Amino acid sequence: MSHSPDLSIQMLSRTSLLAPVRCMLVSFAERIGFDETASGHIALAVDEALANVIRHGYSGRDDCRVWLHFWELHEPAGLRIVVEDYARQVDPELIRGRDLSDIRPGGLGVHLIRSTMDSVRFEKRREGGMRLTLEKLLGAAPVQSAA
Amino acid sequence: MSKSVSVTIQSEKLPDGVVLAPSGEIDLSRSPSMRAQVAEVMKTAPKRLVIDLSGVPYMDSSGVATLVEALQSTRKCGAKLLLCALTPRVRSILEISRLDTVFTIVADRAAASSD
Numbered sequence: 001m002s003h004s005p006d007l008s009i010q011m012l013s014r015t016s017l018l019a020p021v022r023c024m025l026v027s028f029a030e031r032i033g034f035d036e037t038a039s040g041h042i043a044l045a046v047d048e049a050l051a052n053v054i055r056h057g058y059s060g061r062d063d064c065r066v067w068l069h070f071w072e073l074h075e076p077a078g079l080r081i082v083v084e085d086y087a088r089q090v091d092p093e094l095i096r097g098r099d100l101s102d103i104r105p106g107g108l109g110v111h112l113i114r115s116t117m118d119s120v121r122f123e124k125r126r127e128g129g130m131r132l133t134l135e136k137l138l139g140a141a142p143v144q145s146a147a
Numbered sequence: 148m149s150k151s152v153s154v155t156i157q158s159e160k161l162p163d164g165v166v167l168a169p170s171g172e173i174d175l176s177r178s179p180s181m182r183a184q185v186a187e188v189m190k191t192a193p194k195r196l197v198i199d200l201s202g203v204p205y206m207d208s209s210g211v212a213t214l215v216e217a218l219q220s221t222r223k224c225g226a227k228l229l230l231c232a233l234t235p236r237v238r239s240i241l242e243i244s245r246l247d248t249v250f251t252i253v254a255d256r257a258a259a260s261s262d
Contacts, residue, residue, distance in 0.1 A: 015176035051175045060148045100245045105212035115243045
């Protein structure tokens with residue numbers, strides 16, 4: 001990343017912290033210019049990402065660290081969010097949303113992230129853990145329900 | 148382990164079932180509580196389970212999973228599940244997940260009680 005984030009948060013891997021992060025994120029996204037719907041989708045994507053880190057990466061432990069970094073993008077305008085952890089590493093190629101025609105509980109998180117953001121990149125961090133980079137551009141096509 | 152946060156769910160009896168009305172955001176911290184309360188109600192073998200979501204401004208995939216579990220439980224015992232009074236964000240997540248066509252979704256409790 002070429003310059004420092006506009007905003008960074010370090011949080012514990014506690015599900016009780018998901019709600020305050022969503023609130024902050026909606027506020028930040030709306031300040032940049034996203035409308036209520038898009039801000040809600042950005043918050044949903046990050047919420048799902050954090051839930052995956054806590055539930056799968058850290059196996060539900062609540063004393064681990066997660067870092068979130070936010071950049072306001074210019075030309076094109078938008079928002080970049082990076083989520084980093086020291087959780088169990090997973091081959092990024094294996095992180096896929098499931099077949100939606102298979103109606104069963106669970107497994108929707110990655111699909112929701114990919115559906116609501118314009119760019120999604122999972123990668124292993126050299127120092128351990130995973131990095132997820134999300135981007136949402138202002139004025140991009142609205143989210144469509146799965147076809 | 149992360150602690151589950153309790154969800155307040157009001158319930159109302161129907162002639163053939165029950166209405167559950169959770170309130171607040173349903174995310175990973177609160178969906179276990181909702182799942183447990185829905186499971187308790189299913190033990191009473193209702194013929195109709197209505198989940199009134201008017202008090203739920205936000206739901207994540209764990210909340211959706213709870214609804215899918217409720218759907219599977221009701222189908223298993225020949226009961227009917229209806230969702231009513233969805234807020235825009237909850238409707239949106241069901242649409243993105245393509246579940247809006249899987250659940251029976253009606254406007255309000257009155258419609259859910261008569262459907």
